[in-house]
Amino acid sequence: MTSQQAVRIDGKAIAQNLRDQLAKSVETLQKDHDITPALAVVLVGADPASEVYVRAKGKQTQEIGMKSLEFKLPADTPEQDVLDLVEKLNAADSVNGILVQFPVPDHISQQKIIELISPDKDVDGLHPMNAGKLAAGVEGLVSCTPLGCVMLAKAQLGDLSGLNAVIIGRSNLVGKPVAQLLLKENCTVTICHSRSKDIDQICARADILVAAVGRPNMVKASWVKAGACVIDVGINRVAQASGKDKLVGDVDAEQVREVAGSLSPVPGGVGPMTIACLLHNTLQATCLQNDILMPKL
16 A cells, blocks of 8 residues: 655645736726835845845736836945835835845844834835734734745645644744734644754644744654645755755655645745735735725635
């Protein structure tokens, strides 16, 4: 008798479906209110991975009918100049969403930028006010990657109510907001971190396991409950004997796919959802700013 392999959670297809819905909503917004959402993306320096992300964001923004505004600054741009640009974008009525691509050069404070972006234009969902709204269960802009993780889980499982969810990692970027979102879905939530004891045993009780710790192939088959939904947020480059790096997640996919019920791949899982959720947040920000009901997606 052969074992059943985990269903591959196709982040590309689910992201495309979300973008198709967003395109229709943008068209309706233009027709009914004469408003076209505009996303401003700021890139400081020439980090190759960041440049790829920014190009992808710009392309997908335009494809669904939104305006894409890009501001590319040299790596040695003074911190105050970056902050001044953010202030200018905050004040511009023509801009609905602001995203500064991280990481920024070392001489620029990432936290200063996060706190300076107007909360109602914070499409990255990182401003402390938006984090507070999420914790309080109040409508606000939610960090894109966590939102994408929960959308993937719901696409696979449907109603998440009552399920045990375990998150590996407690970062402000992924771990904490994923936990809050899963609580909102009525899951029973546990967060594991570097000081957690018997982490493998905790994970093995999860119906939904979200790995967001940044350690390649950390999660083994013995960590996973049979039939669990596993969402792999990790993106790690591992050197190969051939000299070419391999992109792997935090989950040992070769092992885990033999045990899990479903598994998001790396690449092609959470990554595509992050950009689609950025566009979702840009539409949401535009609606909030103009006191328009956000379309149900």
